[in-house]
Amino acid sequence: MKTRLYTYIIISCCLIMAACNKEYLERFPLDSPSDETFLTNEAELDMAVTGAYNGLWYHPSGISIPFAITFDYASDIGWERNTTDLQALGLGVVDSDNGFTGGFWTAFYRGIARCNNILDKAEPLKEVVPEDTYNRLIAETRFLRAYYYFYLNELYGGVPLITKTVSLAESQTPRNTKEEVTDFVISELDAIIPNLLAETKSINKGRANQGAALALKSRAALYNERWQEAADAAQAIMNSGTYQLHPKFDELFLYDGQNSNEIIFAVQYMKGLQVHPIPAQFYSRIAKGFSNKIPVQTLVDSYECTDGLAIDKSPLYDPKKPFANRDPRLNYTIVLPQTRYINYMFETHPDSLMTWNYNTTPPTRVSNTDVTNAYATFSGYLWRKYADLADKDDPSNSEINVTLFRYAEVLLNYAEAKVELNQIDQTVYDAINAVRQRPSVEMPPIAPGKSQQDLRYIIRKERKYEFAAEGLRFFDIRRWNIAHEVMPGKLLGRVRDAFLTSAPRIDENGTPHYENVSNSGQMRVIETRIFNKDRDYLWPIPRLETEVNTTLVQNPGY
DSSP states (O other), rough: OOOHHHHHHHHHHHHHHTTTTHHHHHHHOOOOTHHHHHOHHHHHHHHHHHHHGGGGOOOOTTTTTTGGGGGGGGTEEEOOSSHHHHHHHHHHOOOOOOHHHOOOHHHHHHHHHHHHHHHHOOGGGGGGGGGHHHHHHHHHHHHHHHHHHHHHHHHSSSOOOOOOOOOOGGGGOOOOHHHHHHHHHHHHHHHGGGGGOOOOOSSHHHHHHBHHHHHHHHHHHHHHHHHHHHHHHHHHHHHHHOOOOOOOOGGGGGGTTTTTTTTTEEEEEBBEEEEEEEOHHHHHHHTTTTOOOEEEEHHHSOOOOOTTTOOOTTTTTTTTBBTTTTTTHHHHHHOTTTEEEETTTEEEOTTOEEEEETTTOOOEEEHHHHHOTTTSSSSSSEEEOOGGGGTTTTTSBBBEEEEEEEHHHHHHHHHHHHTTTTTTHHHHHHHHHHHTTTTOOOOOOEEEEEEEHHHHHHHHHHHHHTTTTTHHHHHHEEEETTTTHHEEEEEEEEEEEEOOOSEEEOTTTTTEEEETTTTGGGEEEEEOOOOOOTTTTOOOOOOHHHHHHHHHHOOTTT
Protein backbone atom coordinates (compact mmCIF):
# COMPACT_ATOMS: atom_id res chain seq x y z
CA MET A 1 0.00 0.00 0.00
CA LYS A 2 2.89 2.38 0.73
CA THR A 3 4.23 2.06 -2.83
CA ARG A 4 0.77 2.42 -4.31
CA LEU A 5 0.05 5.44 -2.14
CA TYR A 6 3.17 7.28 -3.26
CA THR A 7 2.72 6.36 -6.93
CA TYR A 8 -0.80 7.75 -6.84
CA ILE A 9 0.41 10.91 -5.14
CA ILE A 10 2.99 11.58 -7.83
CA ILE A 11 0.55 10.91 -10.68
CA SER A 12 -2.40 12.72 -9.15
CA CYS A 13 -0.40 15.81 -8.23
CA CYS A 14 0.73 16.10 -11.83
CA LEU A 15 -2.85 15.74 -13.01
CA ILE A 16 -4.19 18.30 -10.56
CA MET A 17 -1.48 20.79 -11.47
CA ALA A 18 -2.32 20.30 -15.10
CA ALA A 19 -6.01 20.72 -14.41
CA CYS A 20 -5.31 24.12 -12.84
CA ASN A 21 -3.58 25.43 -15.96
CA LYS A 22 -6.12 27.04 -18.31
CA GLU A 23 -3.82 26.90 -21.33
CA TYR A 24 -3.29 23.20 -20.78
CA LEU A 25 -7.01 22.56 -20.56
CA GLU A 26 -7.73 24.30 -23.83
CA ARG A 27 -5.49 21.82 -25.63
CA PHE A 28 -7.67 18.81 -24.71
CA PRO A 29 -4.81 16.28 -24.95
CA LEU A 30 -5.70 12.85 -26.24
CA ASP A 31 -2.96 11.00 -24.40
CA SER A 32 -3.52 12.26 -20.80
CA PRO A 33 -6.43 13.48 -18.67
CA SER A 34 -7.62 17.08 -18.79
CA ASP A 35 -10.02 18.99 -16.61
CA GLU A 36 -12.79 17.90 -18.95
CA THR A 37 -11.93 14.20 -18.78
CA PHE A 38 -10.28 13.64 -15.39
CA LEU A 39 -12.32 11.98 -12.62
CA THR A 40 -14.41 9.73 -14.80
CA ASN A 41 -13.76 6.37 -13.15
CA GLU A 42 -12.78 4.70 -9.89
CA ALA A 43 -9.03 4.61 -10.57
CA GLU A 44 -8.89 8.34 -11.29
CA LEU A 45 -10.92 9.16 -8.20
CA ASP A 46 -8.57 7.02 -6.11
CA MET A 47 -5.54 8.80 -7.60
CA ALA A 48 -7.04 12.23 -7.02
CA VAL A 49 -7.91 11.50 -3.40
CA THR A 50 -4.46 10.06 -2.77
CA GLY A 51 -3.02 13.25 -4.21
CA ALA A 52 -4.96 15.23 -1.63
CA TYR A 53 -2.87 13.50 1.05
CA ASN A 54 0.17 15.32 -0.31
CA GLY A 55 -0.23 18.15 2.21
CA LEU A 56 0.65 15.74 5.00
CA TRP A 57 4.19 15.58 3.61
CA TYR A 58 4.66 19.33 3.92
CA HIS A 59 8.19 20.20 5.07
CA PRO A 60 8.50 23.95 5.79
CA SER A 61 11.07 25.70 3.65
CA GLY A 62 14.46 25.95 5.32
CA ILE A 63 13.42 23.56 8.09
CA SER A 64 13.16 20.32 6.08
CA ILE A 65 11.55 18.16 8.75
CA PRO A 66 7.83 17.24 8.69
CA PHE A 67 5.60 20.15 9.67
CA ALA A 68 3.76 18.42 12.52
CA ILE A 69 6.84 18.22 14.75
CA THR A 70 8.28 21.67 14.00
CA PHE A 71 6.07 23.62 16.40
CA ASP A 72 7.85 22.69 19.63
CA TYR A 73 10.91 24.68 18.55
CA ALA A 74 8.79 27.80 18.96
CA SER A 75 7.62 26.66 22.40
CA ASP A 76 9.22 26.72 25.85
CA ILE A 77 10.72 23.22 25.54
CA GLY A 78 12.80 23.44 22.35
CA TRP A 79 15.02 25.58 20.15
CA GLU A 80 15.89 25.83 16.47
CA ARG A 81 19.61 26.62 16.21
CA ASN A 82 19.69 27.71 12.57
CA THR A 83 18.95 31.36 11.91
CA THR A 84 15.64 30.66 10.20
CA ASP A 85 12.11 32.03 10.26
CA LEU A 86 11.26 29.28 12.74
CA GLN A 87 13.91 30.59 15.12
CA ALA A 88 12.39 34.06 14.71
CA LEU A 89 9.00 32.65 15.69
CA GLY A 90 10.39 31.22 18.92
CA LEU A 91 12.30 34.41 19.61
CA GLY A 92 9.10 36.45 19.28
CA VAL A 93 10.12 38.68 16.35
CA VAL A 94 7.77 37.46 13.62
CA ASP A 95 6.11 39.77 11.12
CA SER A 96 3.69 39.16 8.24
CA ASP A 97 6.57 38.38 5.86
CA ASN A 98 7.84 35.47 7.94
CA GLY A 99 8.35 32.52 5.61
CA PHE A 100 7.74 29.81 8.20
CA THR A 101 4.34 31.08 9.32
CA GLY A 102 3.33 32.08 5.81
CA GLY A 103 4.24 28.71 4.37
CA PHE A 104 1.55 26.95 6.37
CA TRP A 105 -1.16 29.21 4.94
CA THR A 106 -0.03 28.43 1.39
CA ALA A 107 0.49 24.69 1.92
CA PHE A 108 -2.81 24.00 3.66
CA TYR A 109 -4.95 26.14 1.37
CA ARG A 110 -3.34 24.30 -1.52
CA GLY A 111 -4.44 21.05 0.12
CA ILE A 112 -7.94 22.44 0.66
CA ALA A 113 -8.14 23.49 -3.00
CA ARG A 114 -7.29 19.95 -4.07
CA CYS A 115 -10.00 18.57 -1.84
CA ASN A 116 -12.56 21.07 -3.09
CA ASN A 117 -11.67 20.25 -6.69
CA ILE A 118 -12.39 16.57 -6.05
CA LEU A 119 -15.63 17.22 -4.21
CA ASP A 120 -16.86 19.58 -6.93
CA LYS A 121 -16.38 16.96 -9.63
CA ALA A 122 -17.13 13.70 -7.86
CA GLU A 123 -20.93 13.63 -7.94
CA PRO A 124 -21.29 12.02 -11.42
CA LEU A 125 -18.98 9.19 -10.33
CA LYS A 126 -21.72 7.79 -8.12
CA GLU A 127 -23.00 6.09 -11.27
CA VAL A 128 -19.73 4.27 -12.04
CA VAL A 129 -17.93 3.76 -8.71
CA PRO A 130 -19.14 1.16 -6.18
CA GLU A 131 -21.10 2.90 -3.46
CA ASP A 132 -18.88 1.85 -0.54
CA THR A 133 -15.71 2.84 -2.39
CA TYR A 134 -17.16 6.17 -3.47
CA ASN A 135 -18.35 7.02 0.03
CA ARG A 136 -15.00 6.08 1.55
CA LEU A 137 -12.94 8.14 -0.88
CA ILE A 138 -15.16 11.17 -0.47
CA ALA A 139 -14.97 10.74 3.31
CA GLU A 140 -11.15 10.67 3.15
CA THR A 141 -11.18 13.87 1.10
CA ARG A 142 -13.41 15.61 3.60
CA PHE A 143 -11.21 14.37 6.46
CA LEU A 144 -8.13 15.89 4.86
CA ARG A 145 -9.90 19.18 4.24
CA ALA A 146 -11.02 19.25 7.88
CA TYR A 147 -7.48 18.44 9.02
CA TYR A 148 -5.99 21.31 7.02
CA TYR A 149 -8.67 23.70 8.29
CA PHE A 150 -8.02 22.61 11.86
CA TYR A 151 -4.42 23.75 11.68
CA LEU A 152 -5.22 27.01 9.90
CA ASN A 153 -7.86 27.79 12.49
CA GLU A 154 -5.59 27.13 15.46
CA LEU A 155 -2.62 28.99 14.02
CA TYR A 156 -4.31 32.09 12.61
CA GLY A 157 -7.54 32.21 14.61
CA GLY A 158 -10.42 32.14 12.12
CA VAL A 159 -9.76 31.92 8.38
CA PRO A 160 -11.79 32.10 5.15
CA LEU A 161 -13.92 28.96 5.00
CA ILE A 162 -13.88 27.96 1.33
CA THR A 163 -15.70 24.74 0.50
CA LYS A 164 -15.77 24.86 -3.29
CA THR A 165 -13.50 25.85 -6.13
CA VAL A 166 -13.75 29.61 -6.46
CA SER A 167 -13.26 31.84 -9.47
CA LEU A 168 -11.10 34.94 -9.49
CA ALA A 169 -14.24 37.05 -9.09
CA GLU A 170 -15.13 35.09 -5.94
CA SER A 171 -11.66 35.24 -4.41
CA GLN A 172 -12.33 38.25 -2.17
CA THR A 173 -13.40 36.10 0.76
CA PRO A 174 -13.39 37.46 4.32
CA ARG A 175 -12.39 35.52 7.40
CA ASN A 176 -14.86 33.32 9.19
CA THR A 177 -14.76 33.29 12.96
CA LYS A 178 -12.76 30.66 14.81
CA GLU A 179 -16.00 29.22 16.16
CA GLU A 180 -17.46 28.90 12.65
CA VAL A 181 -14.40 27.03 11.38
CA THR A 182 -14.46 24.76 14.42
CA ASP A 183 -18.15 24.05 13.82
CA PHE A 184 -17.31 23.12 10.23
CA VAL A 185 -14.43 20.83 11.17
CA ILE A 186 -16.44 18.94 13.78
CA SER A 187 -19.58 18.67 11.64
CA GLU A 188 -17.53 17.34 8.72
CA LEU A 189 -15.95 14.69 10.92
CA ASP A 190 -19.32 13.65 12.34
CA ALA A 191 -20.68 13.25 8.82
CA ILE A 192 -17.84 11.15 7.42
CA ILE A 193 -16.94 8.80 10.27
CA PRO A 194 -19.42 6.05 9.25
CA ASN A 195 -17.94 5.92 5.73
CA LEU A 196 -14.27 5.65 6.72
CA LEU A 197 -12.50 2.34 7.18
CA ALA A 198 -12.59 0.98 10.70
CA GLU A 199 -8.88 0.11 10.56
CA THR A 200 -5.97 0.69 8.18
CA LYS A 201 -3.23 -1.55 9.50
CA SER A 202 -2.91 -3.78 6.46
CA ILE A 203 -3.24 -2.93 2.76
CA ASN A 204 -4.75 0.48 3.46
CA LYS A 205 -1.97 1.67 5.75
CA GLY A 206 -1.62 5.43 5.65
CA ARG A 207 -5.24 6.21 4.82
CA ALA A 208 -7.49 8.10 7.21
CA ASN A 209 -9.75 5.81 9.22
CA GLN A 210 -12.49 6.19 11.80
CA GLY A 211 -9.98 6.43 14.63
CA ALA A 212 -8.16 9.29 12.90
CA ALA A 213 -11.39 11.22 12.42
CA LEU A 214 -12.42 10.71 16.05
CA ALA A 215 -8.94 11.70 17.25
CA LEU A 216 -9.06 14.88 15.18
CA LYS A 217 -12.54 15.63 16.49
CA SER A 218 -11.37 15.10 20.06
CA ARG A 219 -8.36 17.38 19.56
CA ALA A 220 -10.31 20.12 17.76
CA ALA A 221 -13.05 20.08 20.39
CA LEU A 222 -10.54 20.09 23.26
CA TYR A 223 -8.59 23.01 21.82
CA ASN A 224 -11.83 24.99 21.60
CA GLU A 225 -13.22 24.12 25.04
CA ARG A 226 -16.01 21.98 23.67
CA TRP A 227 -15.44 19.56 26.48
CA GLN A 228 -18.33 17.15 26.02
CA GLU A 229 -17.61 16.62 22.35
CA ALA A 230 -13.92 16.09 23.11
CA ALA A 231 -14.72 13.54 25.80
CA ASP A 232 -17.30 11.72 23.66
CA ALA A 233 -14.95 11.41 20.67
CA ALA A 234 -12.14 10.12 22.87
CA GLN A 235 -14.53 7.71 24.59
CA ALA A 236 -15.62 6.31 21.22
CA ILE A 237 -11.99 5.44 20.42
CA MET A 238 -11.48 3.93 23.85
CA ASN A 239 -14.64 1.83 23.49
CA SER A 240 -13.66 0.57 20.02
CA GLY A 241 -10.91 -1.65 21.43
CA THR A 242 -8.85 -0.99 18.29
CA TYR A 243 -5.96 0.83 19.98
CA GLN A 244 -3.82 0.26 23.04
CA LEU A 245 -0.73 1.77 24.59
CA HIS A 246 2.56 0.41 23.30
CA PRO A 247 4.42 -1.26 26.19
CA LYS A 248 7.83 0.15 25.23
CA PHE A 249 7.66 3.93 25.12
CA ASP A 250 11.08 4.32 23.49
CA GLU A 251 10.10 2.11 20.54
CA LEU A 252 7.16 4.27 19.49
CA PHE A 253 9.35 6.67 17.52
CA LEU A 254 11.73 4.13 16.02
CA TYR A 255 11.37 1.55 13.28
CA ASP A 256 10.49 -1.10 15.86
CA GLY A 257 7.33 0.79 16.77
CA GLN A 258 6.03 1.64 13.31
CA ASN A 259 3.23 -0.92 13.44
CA SER A 260 2.23 -0.32 17.05
CA ASN A 261 -1.43 -0.47 17.98
CA GLU A 262 -0.95 2.85 19.75
CA ILE A 263 -0.51 4.71 16.47
CA ILE A 264 -3.84 5.88 15.11
CA PHE A 265 -2.67 7.89 12.11
CA ALA A 266 0.82 8.55 10.77
CA VAL A 267 2.46 10.11 7.72
CA GLN A 268 4.05 7.30 5.73
CA TYR A 269 7.62 7.54 4.42
CA MET A 270 9.53 5.21 2.10
CA LYS A 271 12.99 5.49 0.60
CA GLY A 272 12.90 6.10 -3.12
CA LEU A 273 9.60 7.96 -2.83
CA GLN A 274 9.47 10.27 0.19
CA VAL A 275 11.96 10.61 3.05
CA HIS A 276 12.86 13.11 5.76
CA PRO A 277 16.12 14.20 7.45
CA ILE A 278 15.00 14.13 11.11
CA PRO A 279 17.97 11.96 12.21
CA ALA A 280 20.44 14.31 10.54
CA GLN A 281 18.85 17.24 12.35
CA PHE A 282 18.78 15.45 15.74
CA TYR A 283 21.97 13.34 15.79
CA SER A 284 25.02 14.38 17.77
CA ARG A 285 27.96 15.93 15.97
CA ILE A 286 30.10 12.88 16.53
CA ALA A 287 27.38 10.77 14.89
CA LYS A 288 27.51 13.07 11.83
CA GLY A 289 24.40 15.02 12.75
CA PHE A 290 23.75 18.74 12.97
CA SER A 291 22.29 18.90 16.52
CA ASN A 292 20.28 21.93 15.45
CA LYS A 293 16.84 21.13 16.91
CA ILE A 294 17.26 20.57 20.60
CA PRO A 295 15.49 20.35 23.97
CA VAL A 296 16.37 22.82 26.72
CA GLN A 297 17.18 22.66 30.42
CA THR A 298 13.72 23.69 31.59
CA LEU A 299 12.22 20.60 29.95
CA VAL A 300 14.82 18.31 31.55
CA ASP A 301 14.11 19.72 35.00
CA SER A 302 10.35 19.37 34.55
CA TYR A 303 10.31 15.58 34.73
CA GLU A 304 9.36 14.10 38.09
CA CYS A 305 11.29 11.60 40.18
CA THR A 306 10.16 8.00 40.23
CA ASP A 307 8.18 8.62 43.40
CA GLY A 308 5.89 10.95 41.46
CA LEU A 309 7.19 14.12 43.09
CA ALA A 310 8.80 17.12 41.41
CA ILE A 311 12.56 17.33 41.81
CA ASP A 312 12.25 20.19 44.33
CA LYS A 313 10.03 18.01 46.54
CA SER A 314 11.42 14.49 46.12
CA PRO A 315 13.97 12.98 48.52
CA LEU A 316 15.12 10.85 45.57
CA TYR A 317 16.58 13.84 43.75
CA ASP A 318 20.36 14.18 44.08
CA PRO A 319 21.87 17.33 42.49
CA LYS A 320 25.12 15.41 42.04
CA LYS A 321 23.29 12.75 40.03
CA PRO A 322 20.39 14.76 38.59
CA PHE A 323 19.27 12.17 36.04
CA ALA A 324 18.98 9.27 38.46
CA ASN A 325 15.60 8.17 39.82
CA ARG A 326 13.66 10.16 37.23
CA ASP A 327 10.54 9.45 35.17
CA PRO A 328 11.85 7.00 32.52
CA ARG A 329 10.34 9.15 29.79
CA LEU A 330 13.09 11.69 30.43
CA ASN A 331 15.76 9.31 29.16
CA TYR A 332 13.47 7.90 26.45
CA THR A 333 12.81 11.39 25.11
CA ILE A 334 16.06 13.29 25.69
CA VAL A 335 19.70 12.33 25.21
CA LEU A 336 21.31 13.01 28.58
CA PRO A 337 25.04 13.51 29.22
CA GLN A 338 26.96 10.30 29.87
CA THR A 339 24.46 8.11 28.04
CA ARG A 340 24.93 6.05 24.90
CA TYR A 341 23.52 7.54 21.69
CA ILE A 342 23.98 6.35 18.10
CA ASN A 343 26.82 4.10 19.28
CA TYR A 344 28.81 6.85 20.99
CA MET A 345 28.97 8.03 24.57
CA PHE A 346 27.29 11.42 24.58
CA GLU A 347 29.18 13.89 26.75
CA THR A 348 29.15 17.68 26.75
CA HIS A 349 31.47 18.51 29.67
CA PRO A 350 34.17 20.80 28.16
CA ASP A 351 36.98 18.69 29.60
CA SER A 352 35.70 15.55 27.86
CA LEU A 353 37.82 15.96 24.76
CA MET A 354 37.68 12.20 24.15
CA THR A 355 34.72 9.84 24.31
CA TRP A 356 33.80 6.21 23.62
CA ASN A 357 33.06 4.84 20.17
CA TYR A 358 30.95 1.66 20.40
CA ASN A 359 31.01 1.04 16.65
CA THR A 360 34.22 -0.90 17.20
CA THR A 361 34.87 -4.12 19.08
CA PRO A 362 36.17 -3.51 21.64
CA PRO A 363 35.05 0.13 22.03
CA THR A 364 37.70 2.74 21.34
CA ARG A 365 38.42 6.28 22.49
CA VAL A 366 37.89 9.00 19.85
CA SER A 367 37.90 12.78 19.66
CA ASN A 368 34.66 14.20 21.09
CA THR A 369 33.28 16.66 18.55
CA ASP A 370 30.22 17.24 20.76
CA VAL A 371 32.59 19.36 22.84
CA THR A 372 34.97 20.76 20.26
CA ASN A 373 32.52 21.64 17.46
CA ALA A 374 31.23 25.21 17.72
CA TYR A 375 27.79 24.10 16.54
CA ALA A 376 27.30 21.10 18.80
CA THR A 377 24.21 21.14 20.99
CA PHE A 378 23.86 24.54 22.63
CA SER A 379 21.81 23.19 25.53
CA GLY A 380 23.83 20.08 26.37
CA TYR A 381 20.95 17.80 25.33
CA LEU A 382 19.54 16.16 22.21
CA TRP A 383 16.34 14.35 21.18
CA ARG A 384 15.91 10.58 21.11
CA LYS A 385 12.49 10.51 19.46
CA TYR A 386 12.77 9.79 15.71
CA ALA A 387 16.56 9.30 15.99
CA ASP A 388 17.03 5.61 15.16
CA LEU A 389 20.45 3.96 15.06
CA ALA A 390 19.34 2.23 11.86
CA ASP A 391 19.61 5.55 9.99
CA LYS A 392 23.20 6.29 11.07
CA ASP A 393 24.69 5.63 7.62
CA ASP A 394 22.11 7.74 5.79
CA PRO A 395 20.59 10.15 8.34
CA SER A 396 19.19 12.59 5.76
CA ASN A 397 16.98 9.93 4.20
CA SER A 398 14.93 8.39 6.97
CA GLU A 399 11.71 6.52 6.33
CA ILE A 400 10.44 6.46 9.93
CA ASN A 401 6.76 7.37 9.81
CA VAL A 402 5.75 10.54 11.65
CA THR A 403 2.87 10.03 14.05
CA LEU A 404 0.00 12.52 13.90
CA PHE A 405 -2.34 10.87 16.42
CA ARG A 406 -1.68 8.19 19.01
CA TYR A 407 -3.74 6.57 21.71
CA ALA A 408 -1.97 8.24 24.66
CA GLU A 409 -3.25 11.60 23.43
CA VAL A 410 -6.79 10.23 23.26
CA LEU A 411 -6.60 9.11 26.89
CA LEU A 412 -5.30 12.46 28.10
CA ASN A 413 -7.82 14.33 25.94
CA TYR A 414 -10.56 12.32 27.62
CA ALA A 415 -9.20 12.99 31.10
CA GLU A 416 -8.81 16.72 30.50
CA ALA A 417 -12.27 17.13 29.01
CA LYS A 418 -13.88 15.25 31.89
CA VAL A 419 -11.98 17.34 34.42
CA GLU A 420 -13.09 20.58 32.75
CA LEU A 421 -16.67 19.30 32.83
CA ASN A 422 -16.09 18.59 36.53
CA GLN A 423 -17.20 15.02 35.87
CA ILE A 424 -14.34 13.55 37.85
CA ASP A 425 -14.75 9.81 38.32
CA GLN A 426 -12.61 6.70 38.26
CA THR A 427 -12.41 6.76 34.45
CA VAL A 428 -10.44 10.01 34.65
CA TYR A 429 -7.86 8.47 36.97
CA ASP A 430 -7.78 5.29 34.87
CA ALA A 431 -6.99 7.27 31.71
CA ILE A 432 -4.19 9.27 33.30
CA ASN A 433 -2.71 6.28 35.09
CA ALA A 434 -2.78 4.12 31.97
CA VAL A 435 -0.37 6.59 30.37
CA ARG A 436 1.78 6.94 33.50
CA GLN A 437 1.96 3.21 34.10
CA ARG A 438 2.65 1.67 30.74
CA PRO A 439 5.14 -1.17 31.42
CA SER A 440 8.25 0.77 30.36
CA VAL A 441 7.31 3.87 32.38
CA GLU A 442 5.64 2.62 35.56
CA MET A 443 5.29 5.95 37.32
CA PRO A 444 3.20 5.93 40.52
CA PRO A 445 -0.55 6.17 39.92
CA ILE A 446 -2.42 9.37 40.66
CA ALA A 447 -4.47 8.65 43.78
CA PRO A 448 -8.19 9.48 43.84
CA GLY A 449 -9.53 12.47 45.74
CA LYS A 450 -7.82 15.25 43.79
CA SER A 451 -9.58 18.56 43.20
CA GLN A 452 -10.46 19.82 39.75
CA GLN A 453 -7.56 22.30 39.89
CA ASP A 454 -5.13 19.62 41.05
CA LEU A 455 -6.08 17.41 38.12
CA ARG A 456 -5.71 20.29 35.67
CA TYR A 457 -2.09 20.69 36.71
CA ILE A 458 -1.47 16.94 36.71
CA ILE A 459 -2.75 16.61 33.13
CA ARG A 460 -0.77 19.62 31.94
CA LYS A 461 2.43 18.13 33.28
CA GLU A 462 1.60 14.69 31.95
CA ARG A 463 1.14 16.06 28.44
CA LYS A 464 4.50 17.82 28.72
CA TYR A 465 6.31 14.62 29.72
CA GLU A 466 4.49 12.40 27.25
CA PHE A 467 4.41 14.51 24.07
CA ALA A 468 7.67 16.49 24.09
CA ALA A 469 9.09 16.81 20.56
CA GLU A 470 5.78 15.76 18.96
CA GLY A 471 4.53 19.27 18.21
CA LEU A 472 1.71 19.48 20.77
CA ARG A 473 3.35 21.68 23.41
CA PHE A 474 3.12 24.78 21.20
CA PHE A 475 -0.67 24.48 21.11
CA ASP A 476 -1.07 23.43 24.73
CA ILE A 477 0.59 26.53 26.20
CA ARG A 478 -1.59 28.73 24.00
CA ARG A 479 -4.92 27.10 24.72
CA TRP A 480 -4.13 27.06 28.47
CA ASN A 481 -3.26 30.77 28.19
CA ILE A 482 0.16 30.32 29.80
CA ALA A 483 2.39 31.04 26.77
CA HIS A 484 2.96 34.63 27.98
CA GLU A 485 4.20 33.19 31.28
CA VAL A 486 6.50 30.42 30.03
CA MET A 487 7.88 31.89 26.79
CA PRO A 488 9.54 35.25 27.67
CA GLY A 489 12.98 35.55 29.16
CA LYS A 490 16.15 33.50 29.02
CA LEU A 491 16.10 30.18 27.19
CA LEU A 492 18.57 28.04 29.12
CA GLY A 493 21.00 25.21 28.55
CA ARG A 494 23.00 23.27 31.13
CA VAL A 495 25.95 24.52 33.14
CA ARG A 496 28.72 23.25 30.89
CA ASP A 497 31.19 21.97 33.49
CA ALA A 498 28.92 21.08 36.40
CA PHE A 499 25.39 20.26 37.45
CA LEU A 500 23.05 22.65 39.22
CA THR A 501 23.84 22.86 42.93
CA SER A 502 20.21 22.29 43.91
CA ALA A 503 16.82 21.64 42.41
CA PRO A 504 15.04 24.64 40.93
CA ARG A 505 11.58 25.57 42.14
CA ILE A 506 8.95 23.74 40.08
CA ASP A 507 5.59 25.48 39.77
CA GLU A 508 2.14 23.91 39.42
CA ASN A 509 2.45 23.72 35.62
CA GLY A 510 5.78 21.88 35.85
CA THR A 511 7.83 24.94 34.87
CA PRO A 512 11.23 25.32 36.61
CA HIS A 513 12.38 28.61 38.15
CA TYR A 514 16.04 29.06 39.07
CA GLU A 515 16.13 32.01 41.45
CA ASN A 516 17.03 29.72 44.35
CA VAL A 517 19.89 27.86 42.61
CA SER A 518 23.28 29.26 43.57
CA ASN A 519 25.05 28.54 40.27
CA SER A 520 22.13 29.25 37.95
CA GLY A 521 24.06 32.23 36.58
CA GLN A 522 26.45 29.75 34.95
CA MET A 523 23.72 28.17 32.84
CA ARG A 524 24.10 28.83 29.14
CA VAL A 525 21.73 31.53 27.88
CA ILE A 526 20.81 30.27 24.43
CA GLU A 527 18.71 33.30 23.59
CA THR A 528 16.48 35.85 25.31
CA ARG A 529 12.93 35.62 24.07
CA ILE A 530 10.02 38.01 24.06
CA PHE A 531 6.33 37.19 23.90
CA ASN A 532 3.73 39.86 23.28
CA LYS A 533 0.56 38.71 24.99
CA ASP A 534 -1.57 40.94 22.76
CA ARG A 535 -0.03 39.59 19.54
CA ASP A 536 1.81 36.30 19.75
CA TYR A 537 -1.04 33.94 20.58
CA LEU A 538 -1.86 34.03 16.85
CA TRP A 539 0.28 34.01 13.73
CA PRO A 540 0.20 36.84 11.19
CA ILE A 541 -1.72 36.32 7.97
CA PRO A 542 0.89 36.55 5.20
CA ARG A 543 1.20 40.12 3.96
CA LEU A 544 0.78 39.11 0.33
CA GLU A 545 -2.53 37.44 1.15
CA THR A 546 -3.92 40.60 2.72
CA GLU A 547 -2.82 42.60 -0.32
CA VAL A 548 -4.43 40.23 -2.80
CA ASN A 549 -7.57 39.63 -0.73
CA THR A 550 -8.39 43.05 0.67
CA THR A 551 -11.28 41.66 2.76
CA LEU A 552 -8.83 39.87 5.06
CA VAL A 553 -8.36 41.58 8.39
CA GLN A 554 -4.85 41.12 9.80
CA ASN A 555 -4.37 39.77 13.32
CA PRO A 556 -3.62 42.42 15.97
CA GLY A 557 -0.05 43.63 16.30
CA TYR A 558 1.10 42.66 12.81
